Each structure stands twice: as structure tokens, then as C-alpha cells.
């Protein structure tokens with residue numbers, strides 16, 4: 596069986612081939628442009644995969660507020676075109692989405708009680724998603740296209756990804772790398788402490804995805820490491836594990852003042868995935884520990 600991985604130089608795209616069986620063909624941005632139907636069709640026609648895994652996306656959450664057209668072209672129209680190729684060529688499509696589809700307010704809060712500020716229990720696949728930013732709208736539109744066009748699909752929502760590809764300066768980087776960099780430069784840092792979610796190692800997501808797609812239990816899934824935290828508490832754990840001495844100060848989302856709205860609570864309920872693959876993904880603290888080991892090995896290999 597041939598599996599094509601789109602977005603192969605990104606964080607998740609780098610880790611996926613480590614866990615997939617059969618022939619794996621890596622498709623980089625230079626091989627395929629998601630905003631161009633001809634590029635998608637000619638690349639996939641050449642490879643003729645039975646499974647297509649799309650990890651590519653426009654991921655610049657704040658910039659998307661000014662570049663909505665580009666975010667929609669990559670995150671909405673791109674997956675729709677890939678789904679169309681999969682439908683016409685009898686291939687399975689695996690596509691990734693985001694916890695940000697659960698925006699600042701829950702659907703229940705919007706409809707029943709506008710005063711209710713945040714949801715506070717892990718969000719399930721059947722919960723209605725109300726995106727709060729252009730990026731989130733583009734990702735929700737993309738997942739809906741995949742689900743409606745291609746019957747044999749896995750749409751996997753995840754959160755706060757970090758993977759070793761970021762140590763090579765690939766893509767937009769990740770939160771762990773940013774904290775390690777800032778921690779080495781500064782004595783004190785202020786980090787947002789009122790956004791609750793579950794940061795996830797791409798290595799663990801790649802492994803769980805490889806297991807899930809062998810089940811043929813198609814559908815929408817939530818997949819993150821286990822547990823929940825805030826960006827502030829994640830930063831504290833990064834500095835504790837990396838033995839970096841930095842004074843941390845909690846910030847509110849309002850004080851931080853990012854351009855795009857982020858959900859205050861987007862912890863994902865992963866029970867459906869756990870039933871499908873027969874296990875939970877590792878705890879976020881253990882995933883971080885493994886990442887710090889892997890990145891050190893990666894950096895050492897790169898220096899040789």
C-alpha cells in the first residue's frame with residue numbers, strides 16, 4: 596500500500612513516516628501547492644496513493660486575520676480539492692484540524708446564555724464548533740469539506756503541536772522552542788494563564804494516527820496528549836524539566852493582546868480515539884520529557 600504525506604517537511608509531516616507501514620511518499624510544499632488544483636491533481640496522479648495524509652496548512656493564526664483569503668485558499672479549498680481527488684480515485688483521506696474550532700464561547704453559551712463565558716468540560720466530537728478567528732473558520736470549513744466529499748476519511752482535531760522539525764527552523768516553530776529560546780535570554784517571562792488546552796507532541800500524534808488508520812473506523816476524532824494545562828503552566832514545566840531558572844509571571848489573554856481570539860477552554864475529549872486504538876495517548880508531561888530528549892539528539896546529529 597502507498598501512503599502520500601502532504602506537508603512532509605512540517606512538524607507532523609516529519610514524524611508520521613516513522614510510524615507508517617508500506618511505501619510512504621513524502622510530498623513537500625515544493626512538490627505540491629494546495630491552492631492550485633492542477634498541482635494537487637498532477638502530483639497525486641503521479642503517485643497514485645491508496646491513502647493520502649494531509650498535514651499541510653496555513654497555520655499563522657494572527658496573520659490570518661489580515662490574510663483571510665490565503666488562509667481559506669489553503670485550509671478550506673485545498674483539503675476540498677484533495678478530498679475530491681480521493682473520492683474520484685477511491686483513496687482514504689486523513690486530514691488534521693484544530694481545537695480552535697471551539698471558539699471563545701461554547702454553542703450552548705451563545706444560544707442559551709450569552710453571559711456564560713467559557714465551556715469547562717473536555718469538548719467531544721459531537722459538540723458544536725463555533726470558531727472565534729479566521730484561522731479557525733478556515734480549518735472548520737476544511738474539515739467539513741473533507742467529511743462531506745470523501746466517505747473514507749479520518750478528520751483528526753489536535754492541539755498545540757510541537758515536533759523536532761521545528762529545531763531545524765521549519766515552519767512557524769513551536770511553543771516549546773520559543774520558551775527554550777526566551778528562557779536562555781531572559782530572567783523573567785510573562786505567559787498567558789487563562790487558556791486551557793492540551794499541548795501535543797507530533798511524535799505521539801503520528802503514532803496514534805498510524806494506529807487509527809489501520810482500524811477503518813472512519814470519522815471525526817479528537818487526538819491530543821492526555822491531561823490539560825495552560826501555556827503558563829506548560830512554560831513552568833518546560834523550565835523545570837530543562838533545568839532553566841526563569842521567573843514566570845501569569846498574564847491574561849487580554850493583557851497579552853493577540854490579534855486573533857483564542858478559546859479560553861479547548862481541552863479535547865479523546866475517548867473516541869482511545870476506544871478505537873485501545874489506549875490513551877501519553878500524558879502531556881511525559882510527552883514533553885521525551886521531546887526534550889529527542890530534540891537534544893536531533894540537534895547533536897545536525898551538528899555532526
Ligand SMILES: NC(=O)c1ccc[n+]([C@@H]2O[C@H](COP(=O)([O-])OP(=O)(O)OC[C@H]3O[C@@H](n4cnc5c(N)ncnc54)[C@H](OP(=O)(O)O)[C@@H]3O)[C@@H](O)[C@H]2O)c1
Nearest residue numbers: 602604605606607624628629651652691693753755756766
Ligand atoms: N501547530 C499547531 O500548534 C497545531 C495545532 C492544532 C492543529 N494543527 C494542525 O495540525 C496539522 C499539522 O500542523 P504542523 O504544526 O505539523 O504544521 P507545520 O509544521 O506548520 O507544517 C505545515 C506544512 O504545510 C506546508 N504548507 C503550507 N502552506 C502550503 C501550501 N499552500 N501548499 C502546500 N503545502 C503548504 C508547509 O510548507 P512550507 O513551510 O514550506 O510553507 C509546512 O511544511 C495542520 O493541519 C495544522 O493546522 C496544528
